[in-house]
Amino acid sequence: MKLRCEALAKGVTPEAAYGWWTQFQEGCDDHRFFRMPEGSGRRLLRVTPSEVEMEDAGRILWIPFIERTLALLDPPRAVHLRGRNSFSEFRGTYHFLPHPEGTLVRFEGDVFPLGFLAILSPLGAPLVRAFVRKDLQGHVKELSHELATG
Numbered sequence: 001m002k003l004r005c006e007a008l009a010k011g012v013t014p015e016a017a018y019g020w021w022t023q024f025q026e027g028c029d030d031h032r033f034f035r036m037p038e039g040s041g042r043r044l045l046r047v048t049p050s051e052v053e054m055e056d057a058g059r060i061l062w063i064p065f066i067e068r069t070l071a072l073l074d075p076p077r078a079v080h081l082r083g084r085n086s087f088s089e090f091r092g093t094y095h096f097l098p099h100p101e102g103t104l105v106r107f108e109g110d111v112f113p114l115g116f117l118a119i120l121s122p123l124g125a126p127l128v129r130a131f132v133r134k135d136l137q138g139h140v141k142e143l144s145h146e147l148a149t150g
Contacts, residue, residue, distance in 0.1 A: 001113075001125050003092065005133045006106040007140035011148035014096040017103040018076045020143050021094060024052045049073070056085075081109070088113045088128075102148070105140050107132065 009017050027041050045068075046053040056067045067085035074080060082091040092109020111128055113121045 001111050001121060001128065002109075003111060003129060003132050004106070004108045005129075005136050006104055007137050008099060008102060008104055009140050009144045009148070010102040012102045012144060014098050014103045015076050016147050017096045017105060017143060018079070020147055021079055021096070021105075021139070022052075022071070022073055022075075024054060024071065084114075087115075087117055102144075105136065105143075107136050 012020075024044060024047070025042070026044050041058065042054055042056045044052065044054050050073050052071045052073070054069050054071070056065075056069070058065050063086070065086050067083060069081055069083035072080040072082075077096050079094045080091075081093070083089070089112045090109060092107055095104075095106045095108070097104040097106060109132075111132075112118075113124065113128075117124060
């Protein structure tokens, strides 16, 4: 399933947005806006100047969730992701585009549901799109709050 969504970080330059986006951290602070349960969090498995491999673990509702992601850094305007989680394989790119009011953060990617979800994919597509959109909007809201100049 193809995905594309975007959100505007007002008052933030593309370079600052990229820098903020690529400060990967261990712990549970990365998705505070989803109210992940106790014990959820991220581990950085490998960090180089051009790649970051990480694992996120927790629960979504009652279902255990593990996601392993490789972020390929393409400064200053893109972060390419590929990975696999409990429900799907995915790949995509975050772009940090100049906008008169700041930076337009655009996500373009593909999600490939696994197992029984592959059969249910057409039914779950709206839920996946909503999740990805909420994730992007949550990150851009935090980014804007921390870095906005105007």
